[in-house]
Amino acid sequence: MATAIFICIGVLFNIFGCIGLIRLPDVYNRLQSATKCVTLGCCSILIGVAIHFGISDAFFKALFAIPIIFFSSTVAAHALIRGAYHFGAKLDKRTVKDDYKDAVK
Amino acid sequence: MRYVTVFILSLIFWLLLTFRLSVPNLIVGSVASLICSLIFTRYFITSVYKLVQPKRYFWFLVYLVVFTWECIKANFDVAYRVLHPAMPIKPGIVKVKTSLKSELARMLLANSITMTPGTISVDIIDDYLFVHWIYVRSDDPEVYTSIITGKFEKYIKNIIE
Numbered sequence: 001m002a003t004a005i006f007i008c009i010g011v012l013f014n015i016f017g018c019i020g021l022i023r024l025p026d027v028y029n030r031l032q033s034a035t036k037c038v039t040l041g042c043c044s045i046l047i048g049v050a051i052h053f054g055i056s057d058a059f060f061k062a063l064f065a066i067p068i069i070f071f072s073s074t075v076a077a078h079a080l081i082r083g084a085y086h087f088g089a090k091l092d093k094r095t096v097k098d099d100y101k102d103a104v105k
Numbered sequence: 106m107r108y109v110t111v112f113i114l115s116l117i118f119w120l121l122l123t124f125r126l127s128v129p130n131l132i133v134g135s136v137a138s139l140i141c142s143l144i145f146t147r148y149f150i151t152s153v154y155k156l157v158q159p160k161r162y163f164w165f166l167v168y169l170v171v172f173t174w175e176c177i178k179a180n181f182d183v184a185y186r187v188l189h190p191a192m193p194i195k196p197g198i199v200k201v202k203t204s205l206k207s208e209l210a211r212m213l214l215a216n217s218i219t220m221t222p223g224t225i226s227v228d229i230i231d232d233y234l235f236v237h238w239i240y241v242r243s244d245d246p247e248v249y250t251s252i253i254t255g256k257f258e259k260y261i262k263n264i265i266e
Binding site: 013016017019020023024025026028029031032033035036037039040057060061064070071074075077078081082085091092094095096097098099100101103104 | 215219233241
């Protein structure tokens with residue numbers, strides 16, 4: 001039961017992340033939704049898997065995948081967003097502030 | 106000493122990840138841990154005695170609870186902005202000063218910022234973190250510094266520095 005709940009929550013958040021990927025205007029906002037929702041979604045699915053298998057090797061593997069996913073996704077998001085800025089991807093027209101422009105010159 | 110610590114930690118991590126105590130597995134794990142310790146020790150904490158201070162683990166647990174809560178809040182925040190028909194976003198890149206000195210602490214702070222509601226760290230230059238914010242709530246540097254880094258900085262300072 002708990003397994004099903006955790007996996008459903010995970011799938012739901014992954015769907016939200018994908019909707020955000022389509023709806024949000026520019027690459028920076030899209031990365032926000034992709035990083036946050038998809039990371040928590042995957043972690044939730046992994047917790048569901050860990051509960052399903054109980055104390056066994058799959059349990060430890062699933063739990064240890066969580067910090068790996070967490071660090072890799074945050075570092076990847078940082079690398080992508082910095083790379084996008086240096087490549088020259090435009091900020092959306094609703095952007096109100098850009099302090100980074102002066103710093104990289 | 107630092108090399109040995111990194112080696113042991115990565116070997117334990119490898120054994121838990123593969124979960125098998127056969128001889129070939131141990132050999133492969135030792136070689137991999139050796140390579141890891143040779144390459145990555147320079148990014149490790151400067152003094153290994155920090156690892157045996159229980160106070161730091163206590164703060165780490167507090168940090169984990171705070172962080173998990175922020176992480177869940179971040180997801181509902183993004184879900185709300187994404188599903189709202191008018192999409193209430195007001196994005197911007199703000200500059201935030203940090204008082205953390207060590208590289209590892211800054212890395213942890215930047216990762217925490219990436220997982221908190223609406224913010225994602227772009228770059229770090231000298232003492233300043235550049236943060237992309239999906240909804241800029243204030244124009245005052247002091248206010249947004251406390252909103253973005255205030256929650257985590259004190260915990261990370263207690264954990265690592």
